[in-house]
Amino acid sequence: ETVLTQSPDTLSFSPGERATLSCRASQSLDSSYLAWYQQKAGQPPRLLIYGASTRATGIPDRFSGSGSGTDFTLTISRLEPEDFAVYFCQQYGGSPLYTFGQGTKLEIK
Amino acid sequence: QVQLQESGPGLVRPSETLSLTCTVSGYSIDSAYHWGYIRQPPGKGLEWIGSIYPSGSTYSNPSLRSRVTFSVDTSKNQFSLRLTSMTAADTAVYFCARLYNGYQPRIDHWGQGTLVTVSS
Numbered sequence: 001e002t003v004l005t006q007s008p009d010t011l012s013f014s015p016g017e018r019a020t021l022s023c024r025a026s027q028s029l030d031s032s033y034l035a036w037y038q039q040k041a042g043q044p045p046r047l048l049i050y051g052a053s054t055r056a057t058g059i060p061d062r063f064s065g066s067g068s069g070t071d072f073t074l075t076i077s078r079l080e081p082e083d084f085a086v087y088f089c090q091q092y093g094g095s096p097l098y099t100f101g102q103g104t105k106l107e108i109k
Numbered sequence: 110q111v112q113l114q115e116s117g118p119g120l121v122r123p124s125e126t127l128s129l130t131c132t133v134s135g136y137s138i139d140s141a142y143h144w145g146y147i148r149q150p151p152g153k154g155l156e157w158i159g160s161i162y163p164s165g166s167t168y169s170n171p172s173l174r175s176r177v178t179f180s181v182d183t184s185k186n187q188f189s190l191r192l193t194s195m196t197a198a199d200t201a202v203y204f205c206a207r208l209y210n211g212y213q214p215r216i217d218h219w220g221q222g223t224l225v226t227v228s229s
Binding site: 096103 | 147154172208213221222
């Protein structure tokens, strides 16, 4: 099983700042198989990024994804108030077919 | 637009079977997507339960495989999950979702989720 570890568990930033979230895989991944989701309280996750760097439909360009191998990053260039949420990375392939990181909570400083 | 809506009991007794149905609107499930379930215990992370392709092919999490069954009803544009031998550890919000398993796989549409509590 490929384990995804996100760090840190919580990040504190002010609106307007740049945030970088990390996702590390226990074994090398095809970058096509890495996605990121945003989840707000009481809501389902929303797809942000797939294929490590492709923004999903309707996602603002302040969100960007990068990385390869075992290290992947989600960057939010200028935080807006609505960006404070929990973020999950997810990989596809292997067994189980889909696994998720434990999540990083982005909170307002 | 694609919308998914879960339906089923909010409370299940220990050892009983959970049955959930997901109704899809705005898109035919008889298409090139998988349809599946992901769950999230209160305050915790996400766990993929499994998914089904309209042809009937299924994929499931090895940790749940012996307890899970999926089915599809294309005439009603619905798909369903059965999870047997429920315990308190199965208490979670259950989401149904559309999954693309081709190039750059992703889970691109989710239902709102339904909380299932296992308690006597």
